[in-house]
Amino acid sequence: MARTATPKSGTKPKASAAPAALTDPAANAASAKDSSRGWPRPPEPKRHKATGPELLDFYRQMLLVRRFEERAGQLYGMGMIGGFCHLYIGQEAVVVGIQAALRPTDSVITGYRDHGHMLVAGIPAEAVMAELTGRAAGISKGKGGSMHMFSVEHGFYGGHGIVAAQVPLGTGLAFAHKYKGDGGLAVTYFGDGASNQGQVYESFNMAELWKLPVIFVIENNQYAMGTSVNRSSSEDQLYRRGESFRVPGLQVDGMDVLAVRGAAQTAVDWVRSGKGPILLELKTYRYRGHSMSDPAKYRSREEVAAMREKSDPIEAAKREIIEGGFADEARLKEIDKEVRAIVTGAADFAEEAPEPELSELYTDVLVGTY
Amino acid sequence: MAEIKLPAMSPTMEEGTLAKWLVAEGDVVKPGDLLAEIETDKATMELEADDGGTVVTLHVAAGTEGVKVGTVIATIAGEDEVAAPAAPVVAKAAAPVAAAAPVAAPIAAEAVVAATAPVAFDGPVKRQTVREALRDAMAEEMRTTPEVFVMGEEVAEYQGAYKVTQGLLEEFGPQRVVDTPITEYGFAGLGTGAAMGGLKPIVEFMTFNFAMQAIDHIINSAAKTNYMSGGQMRCPIVFRGPNGAASRVGAQHSQNYAPWYASVPGLIVIAPYSAADAKGLLKSAIRSPDPVVFLENELLYGQSFDVPEGDVAVPIGKASVVRAGRDVTLVSYSIGVGVALEAAKTLAAEGIEAEIIDLRTLRPLDTATVLASLKKTNRMVVVEEGWPVCSIASEIITVAMEQGFDDLDAPILRVTNVDVPLPYAANLEKAALLKAEDVVSAAKKVCYK
Numbered sequence: 001m002a003r004t005a006t007p008k009s010g011t012k013p014k015a016s017a018a019p020a021a022l023t024d025p026a027a028n029a030a031s032a033k034d035s036s037r038g039w040p041r042p043p044e045p046k047r048h049k050a051t052g053p054e055l056l057d058f059y060r061q062m063l064l065v066r067r068f069e070e071r072a073g074q075l076y077g078m079g080m081i082g083g084f085c086h087l088y089i090g091q092e093a094v095v096v097g098i099q100a101a102l103r104p105t106d107s108v109i110t111g112y113r114d115h116g117h118m119l120v121a122g123i124p125a126e127a128v129m130a131e132l133t134g135r136a137a138g139i140s141k142g143k144g145g146s147m148h149m150f151s152v153e154h155g156f157y158g159g160h161g162i163v164a165a166q167v168p169l170g171t172g173l174a175f176a177h178k179y180k181g182d183g184g185l186a187v188t189y190f191g192d193g194a195s196n197q198g199q200v201y202e203s204f205n206m207a208e209l210w211k212l213p214v215i216f217v218i219e220n221n222q223y224a225m226g227t228s229v230n231r232s233s234s235e236d237q238l239y240r241r242g243e244s245f246r247v248p249g250l251q252v253d254g255m256d257v258l259a260v261r262g263a264a265q266t267a268v269d270w271v272r273s274g275k276g277p278i279l280l281e282l283k284t285y286r287y288r289g290h291s292m293s294d295p296a297k298y299r300s301r302e303e304v305a306a307m308r309e310k311s312d313p314i315e316a317a318k319r320e321i322i323e324g325g326f327a328d329e330a331r332l333k334e335i336d337k338e339v340r341a342i343v344t345g346a347a348d349f350a351e352e353a354p355e356p357e358l359s360e361l362y363t364d365v366l367v368g369t370y
Numbered sequence: 371m372a373e374i375k376l377p378a379m380s381p382t383m384e385e386g387t388l389a390k391w392l393v394a395e396g397d398v399v400k401p402g403d404l405l406a407e408i409e410t411d412k413a414t415m416e417l418e419a420d421d422g423g424t425v426v427t428l429h430v431a432a433g434t435e436g437v438k439v440g441t442v443i444a445t446i447a448g449e450d451e452v453a454a455p456a457a458p459v460v461a462k463a464a465a466p467v468a469a470a471a472p473v474a475a476p477i478a479a480e481a482v483v484a485a486t487a488p489v490a491f492d493g494p495v496k497r498q499t500v501r502e503a504l505r506d507a508m509a510e511e512m513r514t515t516p517e518v519f520v521m522g523e524e525v526a527e528y529q530g531a532y533k534v535t536q537g538l539l540e541e542f543g544p545q546r547v548v549d550t551p552i553t554e555y556g557f558a559g560l561g562t563g564a565a566m567g568g569l570k571p572i573v574e575f576m577t578f579n580f581a582m583q584a585i586d587h588i589i590n591s592a593a594k595t596n597y598m599s600g601g602q603m604r605c606p607i608v609f610r611g612p613n614g615a616a617s618r619v620g621a622q623h624s625q626n627y628a629p630w631y632a633s634v635p636g637l638i639v640i641a642p643y644s645a646a647d648a649k650g651l652l653k654s655a656i657r658s659p660d661p662v663v664f665l666e667n668e669l670l671y672g673q674s675f676d677v678p679e680g681d682v683a684v685p686i687g688k689a690s691v692v693r694a695g696r697d698v699t700l701v702s703y704s705i706g707v708g709v710a711l712e713a714a715k716t717l718a719a720e721g722i723e724a725e726i727i728d729l730r731t732l733r734p735l736d737t738a739t740v741l742a743s744l745k746k747t748n749r750m751v752v753v754e755e756g757w758p759v760c761s762i763a764s765e766i767i768t769v770a771m772e773q774g775f776d777d778l779d780a781p782i783l784r785v786t787n788v789d790v791p792l793p794y795a796a797n798l799e800k801a802a803l804l805k806a807e808d809v810v811s812a813a814k815k816v817c818y819k
Contacts, residue, residue: 144599148598150599157603176567
């Protein structure tokens, strides 16, 4: 006696129903002619036309991240910062260009290279630096450290230490935005290394299936710790990684803040109009090692020097400001001075602030009392 | 003549309801034709004909409940027999002869439960299965709290792989009862993110065996974030589903994860036994601002208990004394409580009165109730449907040794599953699992009897 496990529900086909065609006859033809297979695609992004004050603001923010990270590197060398510490130097244009397209009600989540994201989200430099030095005044009361920082108030949801874990979490933040109907979206940053984790594709699938308002941002800094994209990725054009889920992808120059700002607008418009997720691959570069303990012997000094010299996002913005007549050298020096003052203040604060009380060891494990 | 017997349509099916006949006596059927709809404990299934022939007799009337697996429900005459012109007539004539069909009486699935006398509730109660109680807990909380939603594999249109979410889609719609792809790591992370974003997700794992694919999010993302954020990032989520051994499903589908999750600070871990606790604790879990791992048991889903009517939440972190006794304390949780109750009956017949503690919550552990009972009986056996090493039993024994040493009149023993991956063969599986007779022996041993 045989039996079928066909459940009695409205949408499941009966066992006796004629089987559907096993292949889509149009698939090969369509993919040969167009890698997007004819699904709707966003328009080609345009480089953002910035006003003077806007460009100066981008410059100031990038500089803040750069100087902050340089100082964090110094404090690490002095033993003030422990554990893992991943610096964002070189990648500043990515987070500045994306954040500028967001609203305060949107959510942002990233991995452990998170200091820049926090500063640009408006979190005070003191609170970030004091977290790095493990002090009570740190944004996580000194209990998170470099990789685990959050500020719900600023729409910043971490700061996650497990490679790619933030991708489904960010997709869940997008789910919450859609569920609540609050018009918000979630920006989910991850690296080229994370892009090979399976949970990224589980997230792409659900995000597109449910048309969730999420912008997936791959910060492709070319190296997953010591492994270059070419050595780790069968499809090294990472913007194509969403194709089999019908998530459209765009490749963007992540060393040009205005290109990033323009692409971010295209992505935001796409997502806010209810079309579901979009994937941005930002081609960028980190000047420092993967973390402070990485000697970075997997690439040549010349490669790093050439990138700094030819493609630095801050120098490029500076040139554009001068050439556009938006400000003179003197004004830029002033900005530099202001930024240095913020960073110095934050570092002094972070060095002098007290460590957490020992009683903090036992707090915040659970919220409820049982 | 071929006898059609009611087949077991799931690993735990012992009986079913013959919902509907899709053929009548005298019909000619071909192999693969549908004969009947059978409701099992999990779903409505269709019964197909293996061989062609003429339906001679339908022995069990449509709508009959509690038909035992193996009961002859129809007789079909083979095609050769049917080929004879007179066959249909013969078949029809045969019907009354075979009419004395053995329709099984509803089986006593409550045999073990019947021992659960001491738990009495004030106010009105209704008899409910654990499955129904869990469903009601979710439905009641969803009615009052719009942020609560359920997601998981087959929770919506299929009505739940084990029917626990039955009816929720109809009442709450697809926005709040969300079928996911088979993607545990992904949807556990997505649910956790949604909780961080202000929702109150109930994430169903078809079984906790599959949650191993998702354990990174349960522990690294859900359990630790409040601490790592200095108390800013809430994660009010419930991960629920069946845990522990089912029946004959082998090693990969039969495992008790209670000790795994109970070792993690930042999580609440609950493993109820009765339907009342299943409902009351699930309500508390959904209301909790903390991440909760809620461990159910497939073999308990169909068992019935008295459940208080209305909005009755059971507090998290409180054990329950389900049987009072003076001679020995049996500490257990989940399905082990049923085994302990069975053992207590045998022990009582031999003059040993066992006190049974149902831990109910495994983190935080209600050590006060355990130690109070130990103070009273001075003897203890821990009963656990799971592996012995680094188990809840290990923890209870440590607590008793550290905090109740002076109350001990005998070493504490643990009775658990055997320390092997669960085998498939029926005899080996039985030998590997927790047994009441072993609890009886252990109890006698600590009583020096």
